[in-house]
Amino acid sequence: MNFLVERFGANGYIGEHLWLGHLGHLLIVLSFVGSLLAFIAYFAQELSGKHNEPSGWRKIARSAFYVHGFSIIGVFVLLFIMILNHWFEYHYAWRHSSLDLPLKYIISSFWEGQEGSFLLWIFWIVLLGFVGIRTLKNYESGVMSVISITQFFLSSMVLGVYVFGFKLGSSPFILLRVQNDLREMAPVVFSNPENLLNYLSFIKDGQGLNILLQNYWMTIHPPVLFLGFASVSFPFAFALTSLLRRDWDGWLKPALPWTLFSVGMLGTGILMGGAWAYEALSFGGFWAWDPVENMSFVPWLMVVAGLHTLLVYRHTKHSLTSTYVFFLLGFITVLYSTYLTRSGRLGDTSVHSFTDDGLEPQLLAYFFFFIVSSFTLLAIRAFKKQLPRQEKEEELWSREFWMFIGTLVLLLSSVQMIFTTSIPVWNLLFHDTWKLMTDKLAPPEDAVQHYNSIQIWLGILIAGLTGLVQYLSYKSGRIPSTAKWAIYTFLVSLLASFCVAYVLDISFTQQYVIDLSRISESLFLRFPFVSAYFLFLIAALYATFGNLGYLIFVLKGNWKLSGGAVSHFGLGIFLVGVLISQGKKEVISTNGVNAKDFDPKERAENILLLRDSTDKMGEYFVTYFGQDSGNNSTFYKVKYELKDKEGKVKDEFVLAPEAGVMKGGSLNSNPDTKHYWSKDVFTHVSSVPDNSKLKDSVSIVEAAVGDTLYTSNSYLIVNSFTARPDMPADFDKDGKLMVGVNIAAKTTDGKSYDIQPVFIIDTRNDNELSSKQSEVTELGLKVEINKINPETQKVSLQLTETERPIDFIIMKAIIFPYINLVWLGGIVTFLGAFISAWRRRKD
Amino acid sequence: MKRIHIILLIVVALSIGVIIAMSGDYTTYADFIQAKQKEGKAVNVVGYLVKEKEIIYDPQTDPNFFAFTMTDKEGNECKVVYKGSKPQDFERSEQLVVKGKMEGEVFKCSEIAMKCPSKYVNDEIQLNEKNEVVVQAGA
Numbered sequence: 001m002n003f004l005v006e007r008f009g010a011n012g013y014i015g016e017h018l019w020l021g022h023l024g025h026l027l028i029v030l031s032f033v034g035s036l037l038a039f040i041a042y043f044a045q046e047l048s049g050k051h052n053e054p055s056g057w058r059k060i061a062r063s064a065f066y067v068h069g070f071s072i073i074g075v076f077v078l079l080f081i082m083i084l085n086h087w088f089e090y091h092y093a094w095r096h097s098s099l100d101l102p103l104k105y106i107i108s109s110f111w112e113g114q115e116g117s118f119l120l121w122i123f124w125i126v127l128l129g130f131v132g133i134r135t136l137k138n139y140e141s142g143v144m145s146v147i148s149i150t151q152f153f154l155s156s157m158v159l160g161v162y163v164f165g166f167k168l169g170s171s172p173f174i175l176l177r178v179q180n181d182l183r184e185m186a187p188v189v190f191s192n193p194e195n196l197l198n199y200l201s202f203i204k205d206g207q208g209l210n211i212l213l214q215n216y217w218m219t220i221h222p223p224v225l226f227l228g229f230a231s232v233s234f235p236f237a238f239a240l241t242s243l244l245r246r247d248w249d250g251w252l253k254p255a256l257p258w259t260l261f262s263v264g265m266l267g268t269g270i271l272m273g274g275a276w277a278y279e280a281l282s283f284g285g286f287w288a289w290d291p292v293e294n295m296s297f298v299p300w301l302m303v304v305a306g307l308h309t310l311l312v313y314r315h316t317k318h319s320l321t322s323t324y325v326f327f328l329l330g331f332i333t334v335l336y337s338t339y340l341t342r343s344g345r346l347g348d349t350s351v352h353s354f355t356d357d358g359l360e361p362q363l364l365a366y367f368f369f370f371i372v373s374s375f376t377l378l379a380i381r382a383f384k385k386q387l388p389r390q391e392k393e394e395e396l397w398s399r400e401f402w403m404f405i406g407t408l409v410l411l412l413s414s415v416q417m418i419f420t421t422s423i424p425v426w427n428l429l430f431h432d433t434w435k436l437m438t439d440k441l442a443p444p445e446d447a448v449q450h451y452n453s454i455q456i457w458l459g460i461l462i463a464g465l466t467g468l469v470q471y472l473s474y475k476s477g478r479i480p481s482t483a484k485w486a487i488y489t490f491l492v493s494l495l496a497s498f499c500v501a502y503v504l505d506i507s508f509t510q511q512y513v514i515d516l517s518r519i520s521e522s523l524f525l526r527f528p529f530v531s532a533y534f535l536f537l538i539a540a541l542y543a544t545f546g547n548l549g550y551l552i553f554v555l556k557g558n559w560k561l562s563g564g565a566v567s568h569f570g571l572g573i574f575l576v577g578v579l580i581s582q583g584k585k586e587v588i589s590t591n592g593v594n595a596k597d598f599d600p601k602e603r604a605e606n607i608l609l610l611r612d613s614t615d616k617m618g619e620y621f622v623t624y625f626g627q628d629s630g631n632n633s634t635f636y637k638v639k640y641e642l643k644d645k646e647g648k649v650k651d652e653f654v655l656a657p658e659a660g661v662m663k664g665g666s667l668n669s670n671p672d673t674k675h676y677w678s679k680d681v682f683t684h685v686s687s688v689p690d691n692s693k694l695k696d697s698v699s700i701v702e703a704a705v706g707d708t709l710y711t712s713n714s715y716l717i718v719n720s721f722t723a724r725p726d727m728p729a730d731f732d733k734d735g736k737l738m739v740g741v742n743i744a745a746k747t748t749d750g751k752s753y754d755i756q757p758v759f760i761i762d763t764r765n766d767n768e769l770s771s772k773q774s775e776v777t778e779l780g781l782k783v784e785i786n787k788i789n790p791e792t793q794k795v796s797l798q799l800t801e802t803e804r805p806i807d808f809i810i811m812k813a814i815i816f817p818y819i820n821l822v823w824l825g826g827i828v829t830f831l832g833a834f835i836s837a838w839r840r841r842k843d
Numbered sequence: 844m845k846r847i848h849i850i851l852l853i854v855v856a857l858s859i860g861v862i863i864a865m866s867g868d869y870t871t872y873a874d875f876i877q878a879k880q881k882e883g884k885a886v887n888v889v890g891y892l893v894k895e896k897e898i899i900y901d902p903q904t905d906p907n908f909f910a911f912t913m914t915d916k917e918g919n920e921c922k923v924v925y926k927g928s929k930p931q932d933f934e935r936s937e938q939l940v941v942k943g944k945m946e947g948e949v950f951k952c953s954e955i956a957m958k959c960p961s962k963y964v965n966d967e968i969q970l971n972e973k974n975e976v977v978v979q980a981g982a
Contacts, residue, residue: 444868
């Protein structure tokens with residue numbers, strides 16, 4: 001027992017729960033070793049070639065993976081216990097949570113930090129791995145050896161041990177007093193050794209969760225997104241197994257449901273991220289082309305491309321190499337995005353990247369290990385001409401040909417995102433390291449425009465192909481009779497596009513400018529053409545109607561086969577929603593006053609609303625009428641009224657955007673949105689007056705009875721002096737001389753307040769002087785007697801006026817038309833993927 | 844040559860074209876002197892807020908006008924104006940990145956990014972009042 005106390009007890013520190021950290025460290029090390037052992041054993045079985053036999057290797061491998069898995073689950077539980085119990089002796093709990101957090105946000109604080117989010121990722125792969133062990137059959141050894149080695153790298157990120165002086169990973173079980181030098185943080189208190197040992201009694205609360213993350217989306221978005229990221233490893237593992245075994249066909253069936261699951265899950269995670277950004281952050285939209293967003297989108301595009309080429313190969317024996325490339329890229333881009341967001345490299349260019357925790361070398365090792373090993377294997381198979389080749393070319397009007405073209409479009413789209421997102425990497429390589437560039441590159445001036453201007457054309461191609469391709473048949477290239485519906489639905493879409501564009505005022509043509517000024521000074525090609533927005537509308541509506549037609553007229557409601565068509569139908573709705581809600585979004589908080597010094601064409605987007613005053617914004621009359629206090633924040637209540645011609649209120653609602661002060665003083669803002677089926681009214685507080693620095697103005701005046709004194713908002717009449725002022729009942733009057741001054745404070749609107757400052761002389765105590773001030777809170781006025789001059793019968797009064805706080809908000813209001821189509825379309829798309837995954841599960 | 848090769852060529856050509864077309868969008872990092880040389884061209888300037896100079900933001904006259912003085916990393920001072928509301932906590936910023944163009948003597952910026960000390964490294968221990976009293980008595 002003594003040993004236990006020494007080892008797990010206190011080291012003299014009082015109140016620590018050290019057993020949790022020790023157990024946690026032990027489990028992390030166990031999981032790390034377990035994953036390595038699982039890899040070695042699985043790989044040995046894989047190389048033995050006996051994939052289907054319950055060999056000794058498999059037994060070892062499975063046991064090792066279970067040890068790994070249950071250790072991770074144990075770590076997961078321990079971290080929750082630590083955070084739920086507010087054991088602030090642990091840096092992670094102290095840094096990311098606080099006592100006042102409700103349960104759902106305590107859960108969120110689990111994955112706010114680098115370590116917790118890695119654990120979440122590892123945890124999901126563990127669960128998927130457990131499913132894999134039960135279902136993969138003769139692919140278990142191959143797939144699970146890849147999964148085990150990824151787990152080996154991932155669990156090294158939370159290891160937190162020193163190997164030859166190099167810190168490997170960062171553990172969530174680091175103690176606060178180890179992470180930070182307490183004596184440095186609060187020298188006065190902790191230089192006292194007794195206080196130091198009892199330091200926990202000084203740590204009253206944790207740092208809390210960033211208010212931007214205090215949103216129910218933060219509770220559900222990261223788990224779903226990380227499940228998506230975790231699932232991307234499986235198509236990758238299948239592809240590697242297939243390459244290793246030179247088994248070109250057998251892996252397709254078992255890999256398909258995993259791939260579909262991945263597409264659905266990662267897609268749902270990204271869409272939830274968009275919903276979160278829209279609901280809770282002040283982006284003013286659901287997608288800002290932020291590097292972190294892009295880098296979660298690219299892996300999804302790659303897996304989607306891989307899914308399509310996989311289907312092509314299954315039906316036609318074309319596009320096998322592309323399938324490998326896409327699945328490899330899917331996982332590699334996850335690793336690349338992990339590197340970018342967690343190494344601190346994106347610090348300058350992204351709003352939500354982690355800071356540098358010294359993990360960069362490990363992240364790079366992880367990335368290079370997999371990019372080198374997987375592409376080397378693929379290259380060997382390709383150069384040895386071992387990959388099966390289809391000599392016959394695809395027919396022009398075959399399904400496989402246009403599906404392949406579609407995947408190339410997805411690749412192009414990813415190329416742009418990766419290229420621009422990698423600016424910090426280009427700077428690191430070409431500027432800092434090789435000195436090939438004189439200036440450091442920075443992100444485009446208008447990032448949204450930069451992406452939109454290119455992605456819109458790729459979107460047009462993808463949407464158009466999505467509507468058309470299912471009507472074509474595989475291999476033969478003969479156009480089936482049902483293809484007439486492709487034409488009918490296209491005509492319907494065209495007609496619908498004209499109607500929608502007319503109603504919503506989307507321009508049919510636009511002026512294109514091609515900047516050739518680098519070739520010749522001020523050479524610009526200008527020409528009018530059908531506008532990209534209108535083309536996009538046609539294509540998106542065609543994706544919708546084309547697939548709807550296919551569901552009704554070709555599949556005739558056969559739900560078993562409909563997963564693809566449902567997904568593509570959803571994609572169409574989604575794209576229509578994207579176009580309308582973003583293209584026709586309207587900032588209504590414009591107030592005529594244009595910013596000084598700026599082009600008057602640019603509209604000012606913020607408006608000032610004084611408390612209880614009404615402004616017209618768009619078709620609404622908007623009034624800021626009050627506040628509610630929330631948890632460390634304030635809700636600013638804003639009423640919107642829609643009036644008819646007679647001025648009667650047709651519709652009204654109240655929005656309460658939130659702005660709150662974090663511990664440490666920074667202010668964060670949470671928008672509020674009114675949802676209609678056809679539009680959203682989005683409101684965001686950009687600024688509130690800083691009333692913390694209100695100044696007191698002090699003036700000293702001499703006054704006699706009958707004098708009138710003026711303040712900024714009232715006038716004071718000195719009525720009389722009294723030797724018997726009203727004093728509190730507990731005031732000891734013995735031996736004290738008192739002089740009270742009766743003053744009436746009057747305001748211009750006729751209100752009157754009586755005040756009576758008192759001057760006190762304590763005769764029993766060396767004639768010590770003191771005074772009692774009197775105040776009128778309504779006027780922000782304090783009056784105090786400085787001295788009394790008995791000869792002149794005058795008093796010297798000190799008037800302190802507190803500056804009145806101004807109550808206003810500066811807000812932004814935006815209308816997003818038909819944004820619900822975005823959510824609806826997204827949900828339908830991923831539902832389609834899940835339907836397919838479920839159906840193919842038993843194949 | 845197979846159709847697939849032609850298509851791949853087109854894709855490669857398109858990618859190169861897109862990257863070249865995109866490269867014109869990129870801005871560069873610069874100091875204020877370089878920004879002046881490239882007047883009218885968008886650049887990013889990294890630097891610090893001059894806290895002694897006046898920070899102008901009077902939302903009651905114009906909630907979309909914000910002006911302040913900043914020095915770049917070389918120590919060159921410049922007045923910066925921004926069309927929009929003053930970012931919260933602006934005075935506490937440790938470092939600023941402003942994106943915009945030089946126009947005359949004034950840098951007009953379209954985007955301000957701040958690095959605040961509070962965001963990730965604010966590891967301070969807060970003490971309650973009682974404990975402070977205890978410490979003062981002991982010290």
